[in-house]
Structures are given as structure tokens and as C-alpha cells.
Amino acid sequence: MTLTFRRAGLALAGLLACLALPALAETPRDGAHDFDFARGAWRTHATSIQDPFDGGTHTTVFDGTKTAHAVWGGKAWMEEIEADSPTGGHWEGMTLFTYNTTSHQWSQTYFDGPNGEMQTPSIGSFKDGRGEFYGTDTYKGRSVLARGIWSDITADAHRFEIDLSDDGGRTWHTSFKADLTRLKP
Secondary structure, three states: OHHHHHHHHHHHHHHHHHHHHHHHHOOOOOOOOHHHHHOEEEEEEEEEEOOOOOOOOOEEEEEEEEEEEEEHHHOEEEEEEEEEEOOOEEEEEEEEEEEEOOOOEEEEEEEEOOOOOEOOOEEEEEEOOEEEEEEEEEEOOEEEEEEEEEEOOOOOEEEEEEEEEOOOOOOOEEEEEEEEEEOOO
């Protein structure tokens, strides 16, 4: 009889262990160093699309630099952008990225240099070398969804794009894109 209870106990323990495996597999990965690739100084070539929902034919192109450095041991990043355009003038901006160790997600908050306004933070994470952050923005006085994407990340280059949606995320329209290449010391 003891052997039967032992076998039943082992079977139950095995079953419980198997049930726990999916829970272990779903544990979010620690993404606290996802922005390590962005450290340093970068040349940026950015295009701002003024009319993303109306054909995207009115654009302003900026060239300049972006610098980024870690704060709090890499669980936050400060990024400063300074660029110029023949038609759009001078642009300065700052972005603060913070990592939430509980949710395993990043928060991105952009501050516009000319007017000091802070945008609503977007939230997201990286998976398979691609970062996607979601939030809201305003376009012609209307609230729209916003999606920021980091892609094509290598040691010396990456791409950042902002897309907007006015139909709940069914379709997306590019409103900003930047190609960045590392400046050599």
C-alpha cells in the first residue's frame, strides 16, 4: 500500500511539474539592457511626414546628431537630438526611456525642445531584435494611436519609425522615420 501511495505521489508531482512548465516558459525576459545598442553618438537622417493620412507628400528632412547614455545602470536612457533642415529650421528634442522591472516593459517620454512640451509616454518592449512601443498622439486636434518601432539594429546602425493610426490600429501611416549611423570617435 505504501508503494501505491508513493507511485501516486510521484505521478501527481510529475503532473504538477508539467503544468508548471508553461508558466515558467511565459516568464518575461529581462529587457533592462535592450537600449544598450543606442549608447554613444549617432548621425541621424530624419524625415517628418506632415500629412501621413493624406498621402504623405509634405515632408521635412533633418540631418543632425543623436547622443544617448545610460542612467541607473542601464535601466534608464537619456537621448538628446539636435538636427537642422533647410526648410524646417533647427530641431532639438530629448527622450527619457525607463525600464519597469515588474512589467518588463519600457516607457518612452519625448520632450520637445522648442516649446518644452512633454508627449504622452508610450510603452513597449523588444522581441527578436525589434522594439515596438504603443501610445497616443494628436493629429489635427484628434487623438490617434501611435506606434514607435526600432528595427534593423546592428552595432553601427539602426532605424526608428513612428506610425499613426486613426482607425484603432487596423491601418498605420508613417509620420516620422530616422536612419541612424554611429559616429566614429
